[in-house]
Amino acid sequence: MPRMFSFALFSLSFSPSLEMAGCFSVSFSCDKVVDQVSQSLCLSGSYIHKLAKNLASLEKAMGLLKAKRDDVEGRVKREEFTGRKKRLSQVQVWLTNVLTIENEFSDLLGTKDVEIQRLCLFGSCSKNVKKSYLYGKRVVLMLIEVDSLSSQGVFNEVTVAAPVAEVEDMPIQQHTIVGQETILERVWNRLMEEGVEIVGLYGMGGVGKTILLTQINNIFSEKCSGFGIVLWVVVSRIPEIHRIQGDIGKRLGLGGKEWDDKNDYQRAHDIRSVLQKQKFVLLLDDIWEKVNLEALGVPQPNLQNGCKIAFTTRSRDVCVRMGVHDPMELSCLEPDKAWELFQMKVGENTLKGHPDISELARKVAGKCCGLPLALSVIGETMACKRMVQEWHNAVDVLSSNAAEFYDMEVQILPILKFSYDNLNKEQVQSCFLYCSLFPEDHRIEKERLIDYWICEGLIDENESRERELSQGYEIIGILVRACLLLEEAINKEPVKMHDVVREMALWIASDLGKHKERWVVQAGVGLREVPKVKNWNSMRRMSLMENGIESITGSPECLELTTLFLQKNDSLLHISDEFFRCIPMLVVLDLSGNSSLRKLPNEISKLVSLRYLDLSWTCMKWLPDGLQELKKLRYLRLDYMKKLKSISGVSNLSSLRKLQLIQSKTSLEMSLLEELQLLEQLEVLNISIKSSLDAEKLIHAPRLVKCLQIVVLRGLQSSGVLTLPDMDNLRKVIIRKCEMCEIKIERINVSLSWNRIPTTHGFPNLSTVHIRSCDGLKDLTWLLFAPNLTSLEVLDSKLVEEIISQEKATTMSVIIPFQKLESLRLHNLPMLRNIYWLPLPFQCLKTIHITKCPELRKLPLDSKSDMTVEELVIKYQEEEWYERVEWDDEGTRLRFLPSFKFFGPEWQVMYVR
Secondary structure, eight states: OOOEEEEEEOSOOOSGGGOSOSOEEEEEETTTHHHHHHHHHHHHHHHHHTHHHHHHHHHHHHHHHHHHHHHHHHHHHHHHHTSSEEEOHHHHHHHHHHHHHHHHHHHHHHTHHHHHHHEETTTTEESSHHHHHHHHHHHHHHHHHHHHHHHHOOOSOOEEEOOOOBOOOOOOOGGGGTTOHHHHHHHHHHHHSTTOOEEEEEOOTTSSHHHHHHHHHHHHHHSOOSOSEEEEEEEESSOOHHHHHHHHHHHTTOOSHHHHHSOHHHHHHHHHHHHTTSOEEEEEEEEOSOOOHHHHTOOOOOTTTOOEEEEEESOHHHHHHTTOSSOEEOOOOOHHHHHHHHHHHHOHHHHTSSTTHHHHHHHHHHHTTTOHHHHHHHHHHHTTOOSHHHHHHHHHHHHHOGGGSTTIIIIIHHHHHHHHHTTOOHHHHHHHHHGGGSOTTOOEEHHHHHHHHHHTTSSOTTSOHHHHHHHHHHHHHHHHHTTSSEEOSSOOSEEEOOHHHHHHHHHHHTTTTTOTTSEEEOTTSOOSSOOOOSOGGGOOEEEOOSSOOOEEOOOOOOTTOOEEEOTTOTTOOEEOHHHHHTOTTOOEEEOTTOTTOOOOOGGGGGOTTOOEEEOTTOOOSBOOGGGGGOTTOOEEEOTTOTTOOBOTTGGGOTTOOEEEETTOSOOOOHHHHHHHHTOTTOOEEEEEEOSHHHHHHHHTOHHHHTTEEEEEEEOOOOOSEEEEOOOTTOOEEEEESOOOSEEEETTOOHHHHTTSOTTTSSOTTOOEEEEESOTTOOOOGGGGGOTTOOEEEEESOTTOOBSSOHHHHTTSOOOOOOTTOOEEEEESOTTOOBSOSSOOOOTTOOEEEEESOTTOOBOSOOTTOOSOGGGOEEEEOOHHHHHTOBOSSHHHHHHHGGGEEEOOTTOOOOOOO
16 A cells, blocks of 8 residues: 655645645655646746746737737728728637737736736745736736737638628719719728718718719629618708608618508617618718707617718708717819819810800809809800800809809709708898808908997897807807808918809898899999999998999988998099988998098088998098097997098097007007097007007006007017006007017016916917017017917017026916917027927917027927827928927927928018008
8 A cells, every 4th residue: 555644835835726825734645746746836836937938928929919910900901991891700709809818918017017026036936925826827828828819810811702782873973073082082981990980071052962972872882891781861951750761761671551650769669670680871961950860760870880870961060969070071173173074064065166165164164163063053054055155144144143144043042042041040141141242252351240240230239349259250150160151271260252152142132133232242343433223222231342433422312221341442532422421321331441542521420320430541641520420330440541640539439349540640649548548438449559658658548458459569669678567358469670678567576476377367368479570579478478379470580589588487486388379480580599498288289480590499399298290380491400400309309200391482471461
């Protein structure tokens, strides 16, 4: 009988069956005990004394597995991209397993340093045997699993042919896809992108959204996309749930009397039951408000079900309500593509019918401004016009009154009018129509437009100035998002109207063409005299701006005329007394930009209803005495009146709320200051200051300081310190050719200022600062007290060394400057060394433009700057400067180097007048 014995093991235990350290006894057969104990100690001990080596092996194996995963995943995506193939199930399972082990590996690696530090005796033992054993065991088991996954990740094929979706192919004319090739590819790629469930496409009426969605539908019938069914539904202005459910139900085979008799809830249940079992695509055309998918019975697309929805709308707001915050805009065609589409519609035979027709056809196409609907309709109309006189007539009609062009009122304007009808609020509709008073392609300054609206009563004038502006900007936003007004991509301050949309607005304003003399708009058409009007009494608004009218005479009775735009008639010399007597209800009169106009008749006093008067850029030396009788006048603009000697008597304008005197000759005498302080309703004062004495006088008029929004400091000769008070309402400062050596903030001294909150003191609303040719300034540290600054230009100032002085700023409490800065331009600053001595977050910065700043070697940027680097452009002109830019580290250099853009010597600095 084999000899048996007992023994005790203390302290160390490596066997899985002996995981609790302590004293235990085991009986072994004498013949087996040595082998069993030896193997147990060898295997289990390796979990600890080989931990570092096992970890290194695991990391290496994991790196190889990730590389293999990337290769397989890349191959899968390339093959799936065309939509003709879908990944094999075994491939997807393998990728999922790799992702799982990768997450587990990250967790394991998170405690690596702690476990390595726990080892002792040169790695052969541990300060906590149990924990080290368990961790080492996890490492070994994971290494085995990683090796196994790596060996499994060899696939001859990773995809199979995807089934073709059930699609109703929709007919489409080849002509209609001209110019949409690029956007079609972008939309398709976005729709097929993994993780994208809903795609929104928006644009103005007639721009081709339905055509584009039709092409998307037809692509599904050509490609093996992996979807089961593609559903097309036209929603229209009123999303009738019952009708839309009916259209979906027919495609799903749910028709019949029983289906028709069901209520909306029951039909939604049936639709949901079918679609939950399918991978579907739902294409919703022409939606005007949020579509309730749940009420329709359409399951919400998500990553798990792989379903997709695409829709078209005229409103960006609708996109957001549908959950799409980065919708794709379909814009009008570029000129070359527009001409290509127009040629196709007209036909080669007609275009070659006369040598002059081709050039005239280009003019007609140009009047469509790239709108596919207009190009198609007008092109088809002109296809049969073989006589050159017909083409001359088409150009004339489209230039003078496009609504009278054949088919315009039938096929184009009514379609566009849906966008107007959908505005809902009459106030917004009226504000939209007002924009048609401006010439074609005219850039309309937003705040000026809002001022017009306020004076016309389209915005409630009883509100505060801030509330009025907020309401005005909200209305502009509504019109922009409805694609009825257009913003430029970079400079969003002005808006403009598409020419065809403008024609639609004029058509609506004239009661669909029935009362054309209500709104007489002949702006920018080359008039030499006031047009003849049959019924002056019916006229409500007239715009004759940007013409060559020399004289306005006569006494037509215009008892309902409220708006008269006469600006930029450079030849205008004379307005008769009788004319002003005949327009007693006039509310807005704009005479700006008439550089030949030297005087106005005193009969201007007869404009007893006038609220808005603009005389900017005229050559008057004196204002007419009758102006003082305008007791309802709210807004008076006298900018750039280079010969204006006095505005004496302005205090009689008891209702005046906004006065502009930028770059006018009038000096800020004490008598004028006293008059301005008598204007109890004054809220906004925009003014130029031409001497240090004038600045001193204004600063000590606190009520006027409170009204300042735009201040131009020009030619101040004092070489001392310019001390500015807190100015809560200041929006813009322009400083030119001034000799002050420093700008400080009044009442803010070094010991106290840093305890003050910069957002409530200094210049909390200052957004724009332009400084040029100020050769005494060395820094602009006062900008610390402009927390909402968005645009900064510093030009041609030879002593500026720092934008923010480190010496001055470090005595303050922490104030981080330029947090809302969007644009920074620095030009010809030979001494400039620093913008700021530390990296700044620059959350909003879009453009940095630096030229002729040879000593500026380092920008306040680092790899952690909190900005969207892809949107940042750093413009430069000198290659030598670019090559000498210094960086904190290689990460910062690599992050910002792609943002640098070279602009050649032809670049010119643009100055604000």
